[in-house]
Amino acid sequence: MIRAGLAAALICTSASAADMPAPKSGLEYVSPETRALQADDFANPGMLWVSGGADLWRAATGTSGKSCQSCHGDAKQSMRGVAARYPLYEPKTKRPIDLQVRINQCRTERQGAKGLGFESEELLSLGAYVAHQSRGLPVKPPQDERLTPFIKNGEKLYFQRMGQIDISCAACHNAHAGQRLSGNLIPQAHPTGYPIYRLEWQSAGSLQRRLRGCMSAVRAEPFAYGAAEMVDLELYLMSRAAGLPIETPGVRP
Ligand code: HEC
Numbered sequence: 001m002i003r004a005g006l007a008a009a010l011i012c013t014s015a016s017a018a019d020m021p022a023p024k025s026g027l028e029y030v031s032p033e034t035r036a037l038q039a040d041d042f043a044n045p046g047m048l049w050v051s052g053g054a055d056l057w058r059a060a061t062g063t064s065g066k067s068c069q070s071c072h073g074d075a076k077q078s079m080r081g082v083a084a085r086y087p088l089y090e091p092k093t094k095r096p097i098d099l100q101v102r103i104n105q106c107r108t109e110r111q112g113a114k115g116l117g118f119e120s121e122e123l124l125s126l127g128a129y130v131a132h133q134s135r136g137l138p139v140k141p142p143q144d145e146r147l148t149p150f151i152k153n154g155e156k157l158y159f160q161r162m163g164q165i166d167i168s169c170a171a172c173h174n175a176h177a178g179q180r181l182s183g184n185l186i187p188q189a190h191p192t193g194y195p196i197y198r199l200e201w202q203s204a205g206s207l208q209r210r211l212r213g214c215m216s217a218v219r220a221e222p223f224a225y226g227a228a229e230m231v232d233l234e235l236y237l238m239s240r241a242a243g244l245p246i247e248t249p250g251v252r253p
């Protein structure tokens, strides 16, 4: 919970894009213990979701009787770099689509299986497995002008004050990155490790779950899972993070 005095101090500083320091992963704002946990594949709890995803990748399901592997082969090759360029433009809906919705699309439309719920174990696992194939590759947002209005909307939301505390994402993450808030350092909000394993959750979780947490912390009504605003925010955050390496599975406090 954010203490009122500190929140007031944060609000007093107006935030602009110019306040943004050189991009740094959230990993640089966590304790040495948490960093060590992420770095060690045998200790990183997020690797449980990655290996669960590997099993699902090979499992035939749905009316097609096919697995992800039946069509895509070895994920190490076919999924390499994919997470680094999502969300991308989906001509069918004329909107950006993020990686988890893309995976679900393949499940329902190509495998003929039931769609997976947001934050379900299976969707997080498949998401972690697919994104893990891009670990170490730089975030590379697509150069696609059809995405421009959605990035702009995400940016608008990022700079807009929200919640009872009446504060924007930027006031914390641009103007006050590196400062301590309720025990943790405020990171720059680069979504490079998702799905992450969060110690506070004792579980893996998606970027949308993380964003909903920030919105609840400032006592704003969080956007629903899958909401257009949510995807626009994800898209804007990925555009800000261009060049930083994908870390999935990240570990955060
Ligand atoms: C009052 C300050 C504050 C506001 C406002 C805020 N956040 Fe955060 N945010 C935090 C803190 C503190 C953390 C790190 C907490 C932790 O990991 O324990 C965080 C974490 C994050 C992360 C995770 C970064 C990583 O390394 O995985 C993202 C992404 C993020 N915030 C985005 C947002 C967005 C988008 C908004 C606006 C909708 C927002 N935040 C509003 C304080 C804030």
Ligand code: HEC
Pocket (backbone or CB within 6 Å): 057, 064, 066, 067, 068, 069, 070, 071, 072, 082, 102, 103, 106, 107, 110, 111, 126, 130
């Ligand atoms: C019946 C064949 C088939 C199955 C089964 C299938 N896919 Fe796909 N998938 C495709 C095709 C074809 C595309 C390309 C579609 C397009 O770009 O319009 C695709 C695209 C994708 C993409 C986007 C790749 C990119 O470069 O943007 C991802 C991610 C993906 N699939 C993941 C999965 C996962 C995870 C599963 C299993 C849950 C799966 N797919 C099952 C055929 C399949």
